[in-house]
Amino acid sequence: MSAVADTHAQAHHHGPASGITRWLFTTNHKDIGTMYLVFSFTMFLLGGTMAMVIRAELFQPGLQIVQPEFFNQMTTMHGLIMVFGAVMPAFVGLANWMLPLMIGAPDMALPRMNNWSFWLLPCAFLILVSTLFMSGGAPNFGWTFYAPLSTTYGPPSTTFFIFAVHIMGISSIMGAINVIATILNLRAPGMTLMKMPLFVWTWLITAFLLIAVMPVLAGVVTMMLMDINFGTSFFDASGGGDPVLFQHVFWFFGHPEVYIMILPAFGAVSHIIPAFSRKRLFGYASMVYAVGAIALLSFIVWAHHMFTVGVPIAGQLFFMYATMLIAVPTGVKVFNWVATMFRGSLTFEAPMLFAVAFVILFTIGGFSGLMLAIAPADFQYHDTYFVVAHFHYVLVPGAIFGIFASAYFWLPKWTGHMYDETLAKTHFWLSFIGMNLAFFPMHFLGLAGMPRRIPDYALQFADFNMVSSIGAFMFGATQLLFLAIVIKCVRGGEKAAAKPWEGAEGLEWTVPSPAPYHTFATPPEVK
Amino acid sequence: MATNQTYYVPEQSKWPIIATVGLGLTLYGVASIMVNGSQGESTAGSWALFWIGALIMAYMLFGWFGNVIRESRAGLYSPQMDRSFRWGMSWFIFSEVMFFAAFFGALFYARVFAVPWLGGEGDRGSSNMLWEGFQATWPLLNNPDPQAYPAPKDIIGPWGLPLINTVLLVTSSFTVTVAHHALKADNRKKLKIWLAATIVLALAFLVLQGEEYVHAYQELDLTLQSGIYGSTFFMLTGFHGAHVMLGTLMLIIMLVRIQKGHFSAEKHFGFEAASWYWHFVDVVWLGLFVFVYVL
Numbered sequence: 001m002s003a004v005a006d007t008h009a010q011a012h013h014h015g016p017a018s019g020i021t022r023w024l025f026t027t028n029h030k031d032i033g034t035m036y037l038v039f040s041f042t043m044f045l046l047g048g049t050m051a052m053v054i055r056a057e058l059f060q061p062g063l064q065i066v067q068p069e070f071f072n073q074m075t076t077m078h079g080l081i082m083v084f085g086a087v088m089p090a091f092v093g094l095a096n097w098m099l100p101l102m103i104g105a106p107d108m109a110l111p112r113m114n115n116w117s118f119w120l121l122p123c124a125f126l127i128l129v130s131t132l133f134m135s136g137g138a139p140n141f142g143w144t145f146y147a148p149l150s151t152t153y154g155p156p157s158t159t160f161f162i163f164a165v166h167i168m169g170i171s172s173i174m175g176a177i178n179v180i181a182t183i184l185n186l187r188a189p190g191m192t193l194m195k196m197p198l199f200v201w202t203w204l205i206t207a208f209l210l211i212a213v214m215p216v217l218a219g220v221v222t223m224m225l226m227d228i229n230f231g232t233s234f235f236d237a238s239g240g241g242d243p244v245l246f247q248h249v250f251w252f253f254g255h256p257e258v259y260i261m262i263l264p265a266f267g268a269v270s271h272i273i274p275a276f277s278r279k280r281l282f283g284y285a286s287m288v289y290a291v292g293a294i295a296l297l298s299f300i301v302w303a304h305h306m307f308t309v310g311v312p313i314a315g316q317l318f319f320m321y322a323t324m325l326i327a328v329p330t331g332v333k334v335f336n337w338v339a340t341m342f343r344g345s346l347t348f349e350a351p352m353l354f355a356v357a358f359v360i361l362f363t364i365g366g367f368s369g370l371m372l373a374i375a376p377a378d379f380q381y382h383d384t385y386f387v388v389a390h391f392h393y394v395l396v397p398g399a400i401f402g403i404f405a406s407a408y409f410w411l412p413k414w415t416g417h418m419y420d421e422t423l424a425k426t427h428f429w430l431s432f433i434g435m436n437l438a439f440f441p442m443h444f445l446g447l448a449g450m451p452r453r454i455p456d457y458a459l460q461f462a463d464f465n466m467v468s469s470i471g472a473f474m475f476g477a478t479q480l481l482f483l484a485i486v487i488k489c490v491r492g493g494e495k496a497a498a499k500p501w502e503g504a505e506g507l508e509w510t511v512p513s514p515a516p517y518h519t520f521a522t523p524p525e526v527k
Numbered sequence: 528m529a530t531n532q533t534y535y536v537p538e539q540s541k542w543p544i545i546a547t548v549g550l551g552l553t554l555y556g557v558a559s560i561m562v563n564g565s566q567g568e569s570t571a572g573s574w575a576l577f578w579i580g581a582l583i584m585a586y587m588l589f590g591w592f593g594n595v596i597r598e599s600r601a602g603l604y605s606p607q608m609d610r611s612f613r614w615g616m617s618w619f620i621f622s623e624v625m626f627f628a629a630f631f632g633a634l635f636y637a638r639v640f641a642v643p644w645l646g647g648e649g650d651r652g653s654s655n656m657l658w659e660g661f662q663a664t665w666p667l668l669n670n671p672d673p674q675a676y677p678a679p680k681d682i683i684g685p686w687g688l689p690l691i692n693t694v695l696l697v698t699s700s701f702t703v704t705v706a707h708h709a710l711k712a713d714n715r716k717k718l719k720i721w722l723a724a725t726i727v728l729a730l731a732f733l734v735l736q737g738e739e740y741v742h743a744y745q746e747l748d749l750t751l752q753s754g755i756y757g758s759t760f761f762m763l764t765g766f767h768g769a770h771v772m773l774g775t776l777m778l779i780i781m782l783v784r785i786q787k788g789h790f791s792a793e794k795h796f797g798f799e800a801a802s803w804y805w806h807f808v809d810v811v812w813l814g815l816f817v818f819v820y821v822l
Contacts, residue, residue: 219629
């Protein structure tokens with residue numbers, strides 16, 4: 001017993017361990033947060049490279065660079081890697097770094113499990129990426145892996161893909177349990193629920209969504225596994241099953257999943273806009289209720305992804321109206337952000353630029369979502385580039401700009417240095433222009449009837465595709481600048497004060513920059 | 528909310544990374560057994576990977592849980608840490624509920640929508656184009672394409688083994704609660720007797736469930752391959768059975784720990800977590816009994 005007590009006593013006296021074991025064995029939320037963020041950016045570059053392959057192929061009509069089989073693998077892997085490898089881990093990394101600092105806790109509630117949650121991700125993606133080198137190639141059925149395309153007609157590597165998804169799911173569920181336990185149990189004395197920072201609130205709700213739907217994803221891939229390898233007929237009508245069943249179960253996971261990828265960004269933006277407007281957030285309580293409402297509604301809208309597969313008319317109407325309801329709480333949030341900026345003393349440092357672009361461009365993505373929610377109109381848009389434009393508008397200037405805004409906002413806290421503001425603004429403007437060039441023409445392509453997930457297209461789509469590809473190359477190349485900015489900031493730069501942004505509020509700004517290895521060993525008092 | 532005390536943050540740990548390697552090798556092994564097997568290739572190497580992974584996992588489970596138990600018995604865990612474990616276990620059980628919800632959802636969808644539609648209900652009439660004369664019934668004893676999915680001769684009736692199993696599991700939920708009360712009253716002898724009784728009931732359930740599967744496969748031709756009825760039946764009862772096995776293992780470990788003198792009348796969250804899990808598998812069974820066997 002004494003050995004245990006001794007190691008425990010030491011833990012409070014030293015900083016990080018040296019060498020690789022620091023990262024392999026760590027229980028420190030800051031180390032784990034850093035690993036999540038580095039992993040996420042690595043996956044962002046890998047998934048981005050695949051997007052470049054896709055855009056290079058689509059630069060001109062006709063088959064130029066890759067074969068259709070490989071093109072399909074690229075679209076599939078790009079989607080899977082960006083969703084599960086880039087966006088989700090980035091938010092978990094931000095949560096790991098910031099939640100304990102924001103609520104005055106010394107660490108996450110279950111630090112060893114936290115480490116396991118992280119390390120399962122490289123393991124899962126090693127398996128997933130290895131499918132590219134297997135006979136028959138990687139999964140080629142789109143990131144939504146609809147049956148029977150993925151069961152009856154999928155490549156042999158589908159089984160490996162299924163187990164990779166299982167490992168990601170285990171990682172996400174454990175990470176989410178950790179977040180909830182931390183928020184519910186480790187808040188500083190005096191921090192009541194309605195005093196919690198919004199990033200904490202949004203992550204609490206996101207974690208609930210993760211625990212509710214990741215097991216459903218595990219369920220649907222398990223049914224696939226059984227259909228492929230053990231002769232069950234869940235998704236085969238000749239045995240009494242139904243391929244549409246796959247879509248129902250998948251989208252019961254899939255729709256909350258898209259909110260999992262945006263709610264933490266809502267939270268971060270709700271810190272950044274007040275900080276650079278030098279005003280308190282407008283309508284804190286309504287922001288909390290709006291996030292709660294969005295999360296609850298996300299469970300009853302899934303079939304709006306499936307209007308064209310033959311859902312009964314009553315179902316179509318229900319899912320159409322339920323989907324439109326989501327615009328109400330989302331509108332509350334957008335108006336609150338705008339009202340926060342109204343008559344504020346605004347300055348436009350990089351985090352604010354990304355946050356303002358987030359509000360405007362995410363709203364465009366939200367509006368195209370409303371168009372898609374109209375069942376009769378969706379029959380026209382379904383599976384066209386309009387859908388691709390829609391979800392890239394909510395994911396790129398939504399989730400990813402939210403992540404960039406957060407990164408610039410908190411980099412001084414993480415590294416103790418200010419980042420290079422000029423380079424960061426360059427990063428913003430190139431990303432902003434590149435991203436709009438890449439995705440805005442896709443609206444027109446989709447409305448004109450260009451289907452998604454094809455390597456070749458009719459000649460009338462050529463001009464917009466070329467513009468889109470140029471924008472995509474610009475956006476892709478710009479992200480290397482972000483890497484350079486972060487490396488530069490880690491290695492040096494102007495010393496950051498404990499609170500580098502004059503308008504910022506919260507416990508994270510009461511600790512020095514860079515945040516010491518151990519913070520809040522004794523909880524602070526919140527008034 | 529935190530009380531004003533210093534927190535316990537554990538020292539670096541080697542277990543998570545060992546767990547990652549173990550789980551990764553196990554699942555990679557399982558996947559390549561399936562893929563190589565279906566392509567007629569040798570699976571020896573895949574099995575080796577699987578077993579190495581499984582052994583690492585077993586080593587990790589003993590090591591990691593052993594570590595936590597030692598820390599707990601050394602008195603390092605505050606009431607706050609105890610609450611973290613409670614939240615952790617509660618939300619884990621919620622995630623398990625959602626896992627089963629996916630399979631129950633599949634069952635309901637098949638019964639209420641997919642099979643009747645295949646039988647021509649509504650304005651679709653898909654069966655008349657694909658499988659003429661297909662009659663929609665539940666339990667589905669005639670598949671749309673009997674060549675691909677031979678139908679079972681019969682199904683397992685609810686009032687034989689399943690009823691006995693229901694009685695066994697419900698009783699075991701009571702016995703584990705009696706054991707818990709005995710632990711709270713610090714009556715160790717009563718605790719051991721009632722916990723042992725729970726484990727006997729659990730093992731009896733598993734034996735009978737095994738018997739039911741043998742009966743289904745050998746006499747009724749009710750298999751995983753016999754269409755959507757067999758698929759949902761074995762998926763739901765199979766995953767439930769696997770969870771009963773895990774729960775039984777937890778209870779056995781609790782009994783061993785009690786024999787070693789672990790737990791006190793006030794601090795015994797390990798035991799409580801195992802009993803929560805046990806009640807959870809019991810409740811899932813009640814859902815199964817009603818929706819899979821009776822209705």
